[in-house]
Structure formats: C-alpha cells, structure tokens
Amino acid sequence: MKILKYGILLLSLSSFADTKIDTFQKVIKSDCKDGKVSNLLVKKSLIELVRGFECEGKFTSLIISKCTEIDCQRMTDIFRQIQQAKPGSVVGDD
Amino acid sequence: MHKLIMLFLVLFSVETLASMSTEKKLEDIENRLGDLEVSQALRKFRFSGIFINQIEEFSSVRRNTDLISPALASLKADSRDTHLTPVMMRVAFNISAEITQRMNFYSTIGMAKFWNLADRNTRNLDETGNFQSLGGSYTFKDSRANFDMAYISYNFANSNWTLAMGRMPTNNGPPLNRVDGVKRTGTYPSMSYNNIMDGVAGIYSFNKYLPKDNSLKFRLFYTPFIRVNRNDRSRQVIDDTASGSSGNSGEPVDSHSSFYVIQSEYERKNLSWAKEFDFYLSHYHIDKFYSETKQKVDGTPPSSLLDRFYHNGIEYFRALSTTVYLGVDNLLRTGFGFTGSFTHYDFNYAGEDYKSDNVMFTVNYTFDNKFNAGDVTGIEYLKTDKNRAPTEETTIYVNPFYNMINGEGAHVYYTKVINANQIVRFGHFSYQTKEARMLLIDLETKGSASYVRWKVFF
Numbered sequence: 001m002k003i004l005k006y007g008i009l010l011l012s013l014s015s016f017a018d019t020k021i022d023t024f025q026k027v028i029k030s031d032c033k034d035g036k037v038s039n040l041l042v043k044k045s046l047i048e049l050v051r052g053f054e055c056e057g058k059f060t061s062l063i064i065s066k067c068t069e070i071d072c073q074r075m076t077d078i079f080r081q082i083q084q085a086k087p088g089s090v091v092g093d094d
Numbered sequence: 095m096h097k098l099i100m101l102f103l104v105l106f107s108v109e110t111l112a113s114m115s116t117e118k119k120l121e122d123i124e125n126r127l128g129d130l131e132v133s134q135a136l137r138k139f140r141f142s143g144i145f146i147n148q149i150e151e152f153s154s155v156r157r158n159t160d161l162i163s164p165a166l167a168s169l170k171a172d173s174r175d176t177h178l179t180p181v182m183m184r185v186a187f188n189i190s191a192e193i194t195q196r197m198n199f200y201s202t203i204g205m206a207k208f209w210n211l212a213d214r215n216t217r218n219l220d221e222t223g224n225f226q227s228l229g230g231s232y233t234f235k236d237s238r239a240n241f242d243m244a245y246i247s248y249n250f251a252n253s254n255w256t257l258a259m260g261r262m263p264t265n266n267g268p269p270l271n272r273v274d275g276v277k278r279t280g281t282y283p284s285m286s287y288n289n290i291m292d293g294v295a296g297i298y299s300f301n302k303y304l305p306k307d308n309s310l311k312f313r314l315f316y317t318p319f320i321r322v323n324r325n326d327r328s329r330q331v332i333d334d335t336a337s338g339s340s341g342n343s344g345e346p347v348d349s350h351s352s353f354y355v356i357q358s359e360y361e362r363k364n365l366s367w368a369k370e371f372d373f374y375l376s377h378y379h380i381d382k383f384y385s386e387t388k389q390k391v392d393g394t395p396p397s398s399l400l401d402r403f404y405h406n407g408i409e410y411f412r413a414l415s416t417t418v419y420l421g422v423d424n425l426l427r428t429g430f431g432f433t434g435s436f437t438h439y440d441f442n443y444a445g446e447d448y449k450s451d452n453v454m455f456t457v458n459y460t461f462d463n464k465f466n467a468g469d470v471t472g473i474e475y476l477k478t479d480k481n482r483a484p485t486e487e488t489t490i491y492v493n494p495f496y497n498m499i500n501g502e503g504a505h506v507y508y509t510k511v512i513n514a515n516q517i518v519r520f521g522h523f524s525y526q527t528k529e530a531r532m533l534l535i536d537l538e539t540k541g542s543a544s545y546v547r548w549k550v551f552f
Contacts (some may be wrong), residue, residue, distance in 0.1 A: 001395065009436040014444055017287055019140075033452075046097060068390065072467075073468065077468055080468065081276065083514045084274075084514075084515075084551045085142075085277060085516060086142065086188055086202070086279060087140060087142070087188060087190040087198075088188075088198070088200025088201075088243065088245070088263065089280060090263065090280070090281050091247070091254045091262050091281045091295050091297065091313065091315075092247065092258060092297025092299075092311065093297075094247055
C-alpha cells in the first residue's frame with residue numbers, strides 16, 4: 001500500500017509539472033557539490049516544500065545538512081523561483 | 095509419518111499460496127502504477143498564472159512651453175495638473191503543452207483593468223491597430239481577455255537550432271524581472287522594445303561547445319507589421335491624407351512592413367566574483383512602417399514647425415536600433431546586483447532623420463538574514479532624450495515613467511516575499527520631462543507616483 005501511495009504521490013507531483021521537478025533536481029544537484037543527493041531524496045524534499053513544510057521538513061533538512069552550499073534561504077529561493085517561473089517566457093529556452 | 099507428510103504438504107501449499115499472493119499483489123500494483131504512468135504521459139497540459147492587484151497614487155504638474163505658438167492652439171497639449179488614485183488588477187493564465195518530445199506550445203491569456211471601469215481606449219500614445227496589438231491585454235480597456243502569448247517551439251534533433259512561431263514573449267525582458275526577485279521573464283532587453291510581437295524566430299545555441307556554466311545563443315526574429323483595411327480584409331488600407339492617382343482620392347498603403355531583430359546573448363554562471371554575468375546585444379531594423387496619425391497633408395503649413403507634415407505622398411517610417419545590456423547578479427556574494435542598458439536609435443520620421451540615445455541603470459539588493467530573507471530592494475534610473483519614441487506598452491502603472499520622452503527619473507522599491515506564492519511590492523516613482531519637438535510635445539512635467547502591488551503566483 002505504501003508503494004502504491006508513494007507511486008501515486010510521485011506521479012501526481014509529476015503532473016504538477018515535469019519541468020519543475022527536472023529543474024529543481026538539476027539546481028539542487030548542481031549546487032550540492034559536497035554530498036551526493038539522490039533523486040528520491042530531492043523529490044521527497046520537493047513534496048515537503050509543496051506542502052508548506054519549508055526547511056523543517058525531514059528530507060529538506062537532510063539535503064541542507066548534506067550540502068554546505070545549500071542553506072535554508074537558498075533552498076526556499078530555489079523553490080520560489082520554480083513556483084514563479086513562467087514556461088516559455090524566453091523564446092528558445094525550453 | 096503420515097501426519098508429518100500431511101503437515102509438510104500443508105505447509106508447502108500455504109507457502110506457495112502466500113508467494114503467489116504476494117506476486118499477484120505486486121503485479122496488481124505494477125498494473126495500477128502503469129495506468130497512472132500512461133495517464134500522466136497522455137496528460138500534456140501544464141497550468142500556472144499570476145494575479146495582481148495594485149493601488150497607485152499619481153500626481154503630475156504640467157506646464158506648456160513655447161514650442162507651439164498660440165496660433166496653433168489646437169495642437170497645444172493639455173497643461174492641467176493631474177492627480178489619480180486608481181486601483182487596478184491583472185490576471186494572466188499560462189497554459190503550456192508538450193505536444194511531442196521536441197515540440198511545445200506556450201500561451202498566456204491575460205486581462206488588465208481598473209476596478210469597476212471598462213469601455214476605455216488603449217493606454218497607448220497611438221491608438222491605431224498596430225500599436226493596439228503591441229500592448230495585448232495590458233491596455234486597461236475592460237475585462238475581456240487577450241492572448242499575450244501563443245507560440246509553438248520546436249527543437250530539432252541532433253541540432254543546435256530551435257524554431258518558434260506565433261505570438262511571442264518579447265516584452266517584460268531584463269531588467270524588469272529584478273524588481274520581483276525572479277528569473278528573466280521576457281526575451282528582449284526592455285529598453286530595446288517592451289511590446290508583444292507576432293512572428294517567427296530561430297534560436298541557435300553554442301552551449302554544447304562551451305565549458306560548464308557558459309551560455310552563448312543567437313536569436314533571430316522576424317515580426318512584420320501587417321496592415322489590412324479595417325472594414326474589409328480583402329482590401330488595402332487607404333491613406334486619405336495623400337492625393338491618389340487615377341482620379342481616386344487617397345493612396346493604398348503597403349500591407350507589409352519588415353521588422354528584424356538579431357540578438358546575441360552570453361551568460362556565465364558561478365563566477366568567482368558574481369553568481370551570474372549577462373551580456374546581450376540586440377539590434378533591430380524596421381522598414382516601411384506606416385503610422386496613420388503621422389501622415390502628410392496637402393496645403394501650406396501654418397507654421398514651420400509643421401513643415402515636415404505637409405506635402406503629398408505617404409510617409410513611411412524606418413528605424414535602426416541597437417541595445418547593449420549588461421547584468422551582474424550577487425556581486426562578490428554581497429547580495430547586490432546591477433544592470434546597465436544603453437539604447438541608440440537612428441530613424442527617419444516624416445521626412446526628417448533623428449538620432450536618440452537612452453540609458454537605464456538598476457541596482458538591487460537581496461536580503462540574506464532570518465528576518466527578511468529573499469526580500470529585494472533597489473532603484474531603477476532612466477534617462478531618455480528628446481528624440482526617443484515611446485516603446486513601452488506592457489508595464490502596469492498609470493504613471494508614464496517607462497515611456498518618458500526627454501526625461502529623467504528614478505523608481506525605488508521594496509519587495510516583500512511573503513512565501514513562495516506571494517509578494518508585496520512598495521514603490522515610488524519620481525521623474526521630470528521637457529518638451530520634445532519630434533512628437534510635438536510642448537510640455538514640461540514633474541510627476542511622482544507611489545504604489546502597493548500584491549502579486550500571487552499559482
């Protein structure tokens with residue numbers, strides 16, 4: 001049941017915006033030079049941010065502890081930029 | 095013994111049934127996840143949007159100059175002072191679709207109006223058809239929505255080219271995004287042209303040949319102005335101010351004005367001295383543009399000031415413009431960012447040649463502490479000369495700061511980030527302008543405006 005629930009959550013998040021997940025993953029992994037963060041950890045953190053847990057979320061705080069380049073402000077800034085991004089706003093930058 | 099064998103058989107059957115049951119459950123879960131994946135793959139649309147409400151208090155002191163003599167009283171501008179306190183809203187709904195892995199559709203449907211006020215003409219200085227298209231839904235007419243963006247983008251396989259066609263996001267370009275602390279929100283530098291254009295574009299990216307964190311792109315646009323008779327789309331526009339041939343009054347106007355833009359962009363991220371450095375060079379060329387309200391008439395001009403508007407023939411306008419844009423983000427990790435925009439125009443208007451040079455500088459600071467992390471404050475400074483033509487149609491204010499002609503002014507602001515979906519911006523404009531002979535503006539003005547804007551992202 002847990003697998004099914006998690007799968008549904010992930011796919012629902014995907015429908016929230018594939019490009020937003022991709023962008024979030026790319027930025028976090030690019031910023032996090034110290035430790036490796038898995039795709040799964042990044043996605044779980046994004047779920048927490050979408051649900052409003054901000055930096056107090058279990059997986060978000062785990063990323064912050066693993067990556068010296070990412071603090072709470074950076075994390076919320078990345079999430080805010082993704083939330084406020086308008087698709088197609090620069091012609092040719094898909 | 096018999097009992098042992100029986101027990102063994104029972105246990106073996108139970109185990110087999112249990113494993114079959116788990117396998118069946120897993121298969122069932124995989125099937126249901128597969129249904130979701132297929133459903134997701136078939137769901138192509140993505141939605142987002144913004145909702146803005148704003149109150150602005152604007153005052154302007156105006157005084158006529160001696161540019162236009164009393165004998166031409168009908169041409170003199172209204173010199174009465176202005177005081178307005180409008181409340182306005184803007185809604186923009188973004189719908190995009192991944193048509194195929196290589197083809198995307200992007201659109202924005204927008205509306206901007208004053209509270210409880212409709213049936214207005216556009217906010218443009220020129221109400222004619224081409225200019226109304228440039229402003230899209232930003233014209234504060236009424237609550238009807240317009241497409242401010244509707245284009246297809248196609249990335250060719252194994253190629254560095256992307257093609258685009260449609261109504262494109264050529265407005266709200268840098269540095270206008272900085273006041274909200276968001277990433278770039280438009281394609282052209284705003285000092286070059288802050289309007290919505292329809293056309294076709296080709297973008298070439300050199301990124302895969304460059305080291306990490308470097309980006310070099312060329313963007314080519316062709317966005318012609320089209321003219322068709324207002325009442326009969328099978329006929330040309332007729333210019334009534336010109337004497338026609340073959341005994342007909344008026345002269346047909348060309349239906350097509352070319353408008354090219356070539357833009358090169360270099361971006362570098364994660365430098366030792368800044369988070370990002372941007373350099374854009376944007377060049378455009380307009381030819382045979384027809385402006386209905388700026389045509390020539392027959393007769394003797396009542397003053398030398400109007401010489402250029404008095405003789406036969408349609409007058410087409412042409413222009414060349416070059417804009418250089420420089421942007422720096424988070425200089426020396428201090429939180430400060432800077433931009434500089436320099437725009438030069440050469441154009442021919444009503445038979446006379448003009449040059450114009452205009453500059454815009456901005457400084458912004460992003461807070462980095464637990465009290466107001468992410469908030470942005472800054473200043474925009476703009477200086478324009480007497481030959482500047484207004485090129486700004488899509489900002490959401492009543493004060494004309496961004497369209498100043500022969501003016502100088504500043505905009506200071508503080509943007510409070512409430513959360514990832516809401517910001518509130520407090521700002522103040524202060525500017526002054528002088529007379530401008532080219533557009534027959536015989537006013538000196540001093541204006542100021544304060545505003546509060548609440549913006550929600552969804």
